[in-house]
Amino acid sequence: MTMPAQPFSDEEVARIRADFPILARTVRDGKPLVYLDSGATSHKPTVVLDAERRFYEQHNSAVHRGAHQLSEEGTDAYESARATIAAFIGARADEVVFTKNATEALNLVAYAFSNATHGGGGGMPGRHEHGRGSARFVLGPGDEILVTEMEHHANLVPWQELSRRTGAALRWVPVTSDGRLDLTDIDTLLTDRTKVVAFTHVSNVLGTVNPVEELTAKAHERGALVVLDACQSVPHLTLDVADLGVDFLAFSGHKMLGPLGIGVLWGRPELLDEMPVFLTGGSMIETVTMEGSTYAPVPQKFEAGVPMAAQAIGLAAAVDYLEALGMDRVTAHEQQLSEHLLKGLAQRPWVRVVGPDDSAERGSAVAFVVDGVHPHDVGQVLDHDGVAVRVGHHCAWPLHRALKVPATTRATFAAYNTLAEVDVLLAALDKVPGIFALEPAGGSAP
């Protein structure tokens, strides 16, 4: 019998924290930094900073260009990073495309549909055929794109634009008042006209973990392709693309202890092969004449221009670091932190948490409102005590409208956070009712 993974002990978290130089700094007149905004972007351990630095100091070159030793070393390191990152999600290296961030990865897929529809992105006939026969990417009036009301704008706006460009209708799964997908009408929303279903694995606001396998199976029954936004799951959960069963998956490196400026698109190889290209230019071609060009095989055909080698190498170092910590333990640790916060917030009747109240159904994001106080004011009070959280609509404006709140305050966690930091957040939060002279609402404000 295997024991459930344990959260990190205080000594272990202290050791982890020592790997992150930024956590040693103070803010707001000497207060320790309590960083609870890793869902926006995480901090980077020394091994990641060193990996990037080593690339620039030892191997700096335009990878996949040039026959000199530096370029050869840089290319090897870049491709080996691809293999490490692919293995982390249970994929093969040639199924992983590097992009600037998840937003670009999602746009890459959306543009494949409109390019297939309008005859672009295929290049001239060549050894590698692109976009020809890719009927499953062609969209038009009468077709439908299905998203959900809890999407980050990065997984909503590209589909709105695709709908506008092709005439396909955009439909969405609503959310329930407790922040789950309302699947009551899923069999009406998902029809034979649905060509693509794009949704988030874990909500960046509610923390809700969506039923990926169930939704994917239903989408596939209807012949639709499934695009999963895994920005808030890959950094926090053990995940395998084969188990999820989706067709595409996108995430950002900077939310998983990796550098800014690198994202990942994973796709099923036969689909990546069929897909028209998005960005064009150097490095993605096979042959070029004045009349036209043919394109390189996957993944190069999607990586136009000099690639972000240092960032890919840094992200591979982050993956190695997370694997050494053990993803099961990272999940258990973050779950313990969010449970502690949820429990603390439940003791404060003047605070309302959005999203599922059962922490077992949640990722590590906890968003809440203090009725009568704008989240920007809450954020300012917390910031005064050194607590960094995110306030606003977290790039999920339609979700906030559905929840009937203009904005929320959100805490998100990483392996380096402690229970004591959650207590600092709660103590700082207790100053809010006094500062804003709130009437005790059904309970005592401190």
Ligand SMILES: Cc1ncc(COP(=O)(O)O)c(C=O)c1O
């Ligand atoms: C669920 C989700 N999707 C997409 C994104 C977009 O990520 P990026 O801005 O790195 O492209 C984010 C970032 O906050 C997110 O939380």
